[in-house]
Amino acid sequence: MRIALFTEVFLPKIDGVVTRLMGTLDHLADMGHEVVVFAPGHPPARYAGFRVVPVRSVSFKPWYPELRVGLPTSNIAKTMERFHPHVVHAVNPIWLAAYGTMSSKRRDLPMLASFHTNVPEYTQRLGLEWITDTTERWITWIHNLAEVNLCTSQPMIEQAAAAGIKNLDLWPRAVDTQTYHPGNYSQRMRERLTDGHPEDRLLVYVGRMSKEKDLDVLRGVIARAPKGTRLAMVGSGPHLKQLEAEFAGTPTLFTGYMSGQELAEAYASADVFVFPSTTETLGLVALESMASGVPVVAARAGGIPFAVPDGVGGLLCEPHSSEDMSAQVNRLLADESLRSALAAGGQAEMEQHSWRAATEKLVESYELAIERHWSDYVPPRWRIKTFGRPMPRAT
CATH class of the missing domain: 3.40.50.2000 (Glycogen Phosphorylase B;)
Structure with a gap:
């Protein structure tokens, strides 16, 4: 399977989301899948053998200087055209990953989104209450463009459902017990x-x-x-x-x-x-x-x-x-x-929560997104204007 993964955070930054992505990419490589990663800032050129495409970004100063906000660029469209993914995975879509979401819709591609960070709550903690409601509506709209939405815990599934996000499922927790013991x-x-x-x-x-x-x-x-x-x-x-x-x-x-x-x-x-x-x-x-x-x-x-x-x-x-x-x-x-x-x-x-099992569940969710997208498929009458043109179905 060919997977285009858009993420708001990646190496060299380290946090829970990046750690999750690293474990996932390692196991996707072991399972023989192909991935291209789009990440803001200055990520490594490759990870787990997969190409990582750096995307122009700006710092989220003064509120969160270490966070980079990815901006749409033409190299995204060119890479997508060459890679021709079977499915697009938008990780925590709000900026760059939200563009990946709209790019997938522009090209009539199956899409999965995953919810890792309660961004509306973060806006309140950072003194940005004036954008909290708008941010929540934006995130809900973006997620509802996806055929499948994954959360990493049951409480977050309930919270996402309360916000109006649909097609929800659990991406099981995982921990590297070979490293941590x-x-x-x-x-x-x-x-x-x-x-x-x-x-x-x-x-x-x-x-x-x-x-x-x-x-x-x-x-x-x-x-x-x-x-x-x-x-x-x-x-x-x-x-x-x-x-x-x-x-x-x-x-x-x-x-x-x-x-x-x-x-x-x-x-x-x-x-x-x-x-x-x-x-x-x-x-x-x-x-x-x-x-x-x-x-x-x-x-x-x-x-x-x-x-x-x-x-x-x-x-x-x-x-x-x-x-x-x-x-x-x-x-x-x-x-x-x-x-x-x-x-x-x-x-x-x-010991019961391996990376392999969590990644196998993710692949099943990719397959479900593909099935939902192409079953009884009718070409959409609307387009979100982005770089590139609609793609034929990947084979």
Whole structure:
């Protein structure tokens, strides 16, 4: 199968969406499919053997400087004409991926869209409330051009349905258990994350240092933690400097960005993983922590209850409540047998969710989009004006 994939984010940026795409592309390559990726900014020329087409972009300053907004260019149309895809996959369509959506309709191509980020909620967190309603209507309209819409958790399916998005299905969660496992525990990493005090209890957060992650909650958590508890904040982002100032005077270490084996060791060397974000559609970092044998304390919001079974791989707390998160964290720190039980339960749960199975489900969804598009096919009477011309059906 030939797949044209349009995404709003890709390497060198790393986040949950990019990690999901990397795992998916790796397995699509293993399964013998062909993919061309359209991504904003300065991505690598190839990934997993697939061509990555760089698309002209601008920074989303001043609200989110590290986010690149892709702009329509003529090289997209030329590449689409040469590649002749069987299906188009729009990842989180709002800018570049939305153009990919309209491009697929212009060419009468089957389309699948996937919903990974609650963009309307992000606009509120970034002080852009005046565009929230318009953004939600735009996203709903774009998604409803697709034959299939995938969400990464059941709560997000319900939220998308409430917004009026149709043709919804689940793209199962997946985690790389070969990379993330308890065997990555490292005394040297623990010494680093505890700033030279490995005997202390260690809380770890992994993710963007940004406003929508509700990281101010962790200031109250570390303040209420038992003496001899430390917090390591792994990652970078637009609010890093502000957070460093806010956490000054607390036993908190900001490590900067980590990846690969270094990140795997950071997860496995913690006592408890803390995740206060209320805007997650899934929460991949929570899955990676559970795969690493570390229990999670996270906010009961968004896709997190789907990702973290309460009482199995971790404990859930009330959203935006440093008091409740502190209570759950301190409960775990005081009860080693509970920590061990949750660690074992979370790891066993993650062993059931392989990248291969999730990618096979995605391919089935591509096939469903193709079937829906071409069954009882009638050429549309309208066209969205974009670069290029309608394509004949791919064979």
